[in-house]
Amino acid sequence: MLTADKTSIIKATVPILETGGEALTTHFYKIMLDEYPQVRPLFNQAHQASGAQPRALANSVLLYARNIDKLQELGPLAGQIVNKHVALQVLPEHYPIVGACLLRAIREVLGPDIATDAVIDAWGAAYQQLADMLIGAEATMYDKLAAARGGWRGARSFRVARKQVESAEITSFYLEPADGQPVIDFIPGQYLGLQLVINGQEVRRNYSLSAAPNDHGYRISVKREQGGLVSNFLHDNVMEGATLGVFPPAGDFTLQESTAPLVLISGGVGITPTLAMAEAALAKGGRNVIFLHYARDGKARAFGKTLADWAARYPRFRHFTVLEHGDAGDAHAVGRPTIEHMQNWLPAGLDYDVYFLGPKPFMAAIKRFLLTLGLPDERRRYEFFGPAEALD
Ligand SMILES: Cc1cc2nc3c(=O)[nH]c(=O)nc-3n(C[C@H](O)[C@H](O)[C@H](O)COP(=O)(O)OP(=O)(O)OC[C@H]3O[C@@H](n4cnc5c(N)ncnc54)[C@H](O)[C@@H]3O)c2cc1C
Ligand code: HEM
Incomplete structure (x- = not known):
């Protein structure tokens, strides 16, 4: 638990984050992606360029700061983050990197008058509290995915059993595990994480599962994005028989049990x-x-x-x-x-x-x-x- 002093410092910084949060997270990503090549494959550069990723992180940090004394109100946001992290294989060892870059960005963007030692100290403790919460929830999900029938941990090798053109832009890939063993069930609406090496660089992307669960494989359907790195590579270079690294299914946009239309x-x-x-x-x-x-x-x-x-x-x-x-x-x-x-x-x-x-x-x-x-x-x-x- 955070001390009362640290909690009130965090709450007092909410107005600053409301106006400057995105500048801060943009600077944070720049530091992290420039200086820590080991986390680069996890991040989609197009989402940095569009500002969508810094905005998503700024919004979550803001919501967190507002609710620092009632964390249960974070509700669905935490589930959404955990699912995204699991689908891209964010691991406990990545958290100290993000923490160090975030604190450095706070110092450099806000300057020493606002980002005093007490403010940095409070944010360091608050970050750790949030990180511990996410690491715990992610560990539970990784364990569950590994323990389930047909489940696994990390990247598993899948073979492209079939490629099917669906339109001028969309092609489906039928993926079957190279080890011939069953695959874990998923809830319709969930997605896979793909791990590829393109021009010597590792990249990861999510693709929704486009066919109902079955025991032996998955189908994804990929649109060719103009100028897109992975989608064009999949369309042009990944042929039937090729193998891909696949992370287990995740996602909280899931079909709920109901009899309503x-x-x-x-x-x-x-x-x-x-x-x-x-x-x-x-x-x-x-x-x-x-x-x-x-x-x-x-x-x-x-x-x-x-x-x-x-x-x-x-x-x-x-x-x-x-x-x-x-x-x-x-x-x-x-x-x-x-x-x-x-x-x-x-x-x-x-x-x-x-x-x-x-x-x-x-x-x-x-x-x-x-x-x-x-x-x-x-x-x-x-x-x-x-x-x-x-x-x-
Ligand atoms: C949960 C989830 C499910 C998804 N499901 C599907 C699915 O079922 N089917 C599907 O086709 N896609 C799906 N996607 C999208 C998919 O993950 C990829 O984002 C998509 O295939 C584009 O990736 P890419 O590598 O081809 O393009 P990117 O290389 O990521 O580029 C995307 C666009 O941004 C532009 N761009 C790239 N870098 C920069 C830069 N530095 N500055 C400016 N512009 C830039 C590119 O020209 C291109 O137009 C899903 C995404 C998520 C998060
Ligand atoms: C307390 C710490 C963290 C918070 C609050 C946080 C928050 C978020 C949020 C809000 C999103 C967007 C979720 C969505 O799409 O709806 C996200 C996505 C993501 N996070 Fe984190 N995160 C944290 C730590 C980390 C760490 C340690 C890593 C690994 C280095 C990481 C990597 C990612 C990646 C790769 C994505 C997807 C990015 C994309 O779509 O381009 N995060 N995170």
């Missing part, structure tokens, strides 16, 4: 976790599944045949596809998402659960429509394909 709304490659959710819910039975998918155009549209096959096989499945541009073809509409789509295609009344994912402006629009319809907050869940951000 399940509404899945995706934009572009955001379709991946919703495919796993739909497939698992349909196989289990007992609930209606309504699937809305928005694609840029006919060429970018993926998994059309899968959706049509499910519609033919499962009376409880209905799907609607909207193309932003071009001919509608067999899609249901052309344009961007509208509230009329929700009014026309979602079940009447508000007794349903919604999971959605796509580009940030897309998700912001969906969230707004659901609010306008009056859907209670606890009935919607969403995920980011990157550091969590505010949607408002």
Whole structure:
């Protein structure tokens, strides 16, 4: 526990963090990535460049400082961080590096008048308290993943058993463990961590599991990002028969048990976790599944045949596809998402659960429509394909 003195120093620094938190975390990342090459593979440089990662860290530090005397209020944020850390294999030995860089950034950005020895001391103790909490929760999750049937710890070698082109931009990779042993179950909505070496540099990325769990392997579906390091490497250089390092599944955007109708709304490659959710819910039975998918155009549209096959096989499945541009073809509409789509295609009344994912402006629009319809907050869940951000 922090002393009362240190707690009040932390609380007193909240206004400073509110205005300068992002500058501080940006400086922190620069120090860490320049001086500690051993942690570089964990971080996605594009998330630093866009500011999304420094913003996510600044927001969490701010929330932490505000709640320093009532840590239980951190609630879902801690779970979100732990899942992200586990999927990228953040380990206890990484924490002192982050702690040292954070304290140095506080000193250098705030200057000696504000960052006095007492302030640094209080933040050092507070960081340790938070680090201990995360290290403990992460150790529990690593142990659980290693102990479960088909589970493992760290990177396990998987073979690309099959590559399947799904659209002009998306290709699926069917991954099977090189040791031929079973794989751990996951909850639909979760993702894997991939470990690759590209041009002699180790890199890691997360990819959502795009098919329901089975005993022997996983499917991920990857969009080719213009200028993207890993997605292009996977598309162009990772052929059937190649092996990849894979970290066990994690993630807190997970399909919850329910019999209420399940509404899945995706934009572009955001379709991946919703495919796993739909497939698992349909196989289990007992609930209606309504699937809305928005694609840029006919060429970018993926998994059309899968959706049509499910519609033919499962009376409880209905799907609607909207193309932003071009001919509608067999899609249901052309344009961007509208509230009329929700009014026309979602079940009447508000007794349903919604999971959605796509580009940030897309998700912001969906969230707004659901609010306008009056859907209670606890009935919607969403995920980011990157550091969590505010949607408002
Ligand atoms: C939980 C989760 C689940 C995900 N699931 C999926 C999935 O199912 N399918 C999928 O396709 N993706 C998924 N992603 C995204 C995936 O992890 C990668 O971020 C994505 O494939 C892009 O990686 P990349 O290495 O190809 O691109 P990056 O090299 O990371 O680049 C991304 C973009 O940023 C630009 N960029 C890179 N570096 C810089 C720089 N220094 N300055 C400015 N711009 C820069 C690039 O040109 C490119 O446009 C998921 C992400 C998360 C967090
Ligand atoms: C108390 C210490 C820490 C806090 C408060 C913290 C907080 C966070 C937060 C808020 C996120 C974003 C989660 C999201 O996407 O929603 C995150 C992601 C991440 N953290 Fe930490 N973290 C801490 C320690 C560490 C350490 C020690 C490492 C390893 C060096 C690390 C590596 C990462 C990585 C690699 C990501 C994902 C980055 C990305 O998507 O580009 N973190 N962390």
